[in-house]
Amino acid sequence: MRHSNIPSVSDYFLEIESHFALRRNTPFILSAKDWALMQQWHADGVPLPVVIEAIDTVFERNETSGRRKTISSLSYCKHAVKDLWTERKELYVGDAAITPEANPEALLAELADAIAPHDDATAIAVRELAREQSVPKIEERLLELEAALIEKLAAALPPDELAEMRGAITRAIGDASKLDEKTRARTEAANLRRLVRDRYGLPRLTLFG
Numbered sequence: 001m002r003h004s005n006i007p008s009v010s011d012y013f014l015e016i017e018s019h020f021a022l023r024r025n026t027p028f029i030l031s032a033k034d035w036a037l038m039q040q041w042h043a044d045g046v047p048l049p050v051v052i053e054a055i056d057t058v059f060e061r062n063e064t065s066g067r068r069k070t071i072s073s074l075s076y077c078k079h080a081v082k083d084l085w086t087e088r089k090e091l092y093v094g095d096a097a098i099t100p101e102a103n104p105e106a107l108l109a110e111l112a113d114a115i116a117p118h119d120d121a122t123a124i125a126v127r128e129l130a131r132e133q134s135v136p137k138i139e140e141r142l143l144e145l146e147a148a149l150i151e152k153l154a155a156a157l158p159p160d161e162l163a164e165m166r167g168a169i170t171r172a173i174g175d176a177s178k179l180d181e182k183t184r185a186r187t188e189a190a191n192l193r194r195l196v197r198d199r200y201g202l203p204r205l206t207l208f209g
Helices: 009-024 032-043 048-064 074-093 104-115 120-131 135-156 159-173 181-200
Strands: none
Touching (some): 009 074, 009 135, 048 135, 104 135
């Protein structure tokens, strides 16, 4: 079942790719297996913040374990996503449609304060979400605001800095002759989002931080 708090297919996939690349600290090109897994999450209505949090959990556990391993595929996160979605599902789609936090206004204000130095309009829009009480509505709007903010900040970068970022991504990806044009473009877009987020120190816009 697909729920209203799932962003567009392209944004959903790009954000997962971007965050996985961030945690790996390397550019990331999806395998066919990874692609199918993301499609399944999207089809099942798993919210993006849940997928992101599950990915973080997997990497954090790996980093603190005595036997660290290379996490080279989204498949490593499959069970973590399933478990977290089972735990959080009622907060999104069940009777508990009220924000789980005792004071969502404070969390939204904290997010707004973090992005205000970069864009006042987005900060104001985040604060105004305190009027909402539904997790799906708040999360959906936060995802939209975050995607628009990253796009806006990327467009505002000095041309030479933006070109340097794109060049770094191209060099890191290496030989992409076997990639189709759509896959390469999506990979570059995902990694550009990651670099822009890092450049400005942007937090992820979600109540489940």
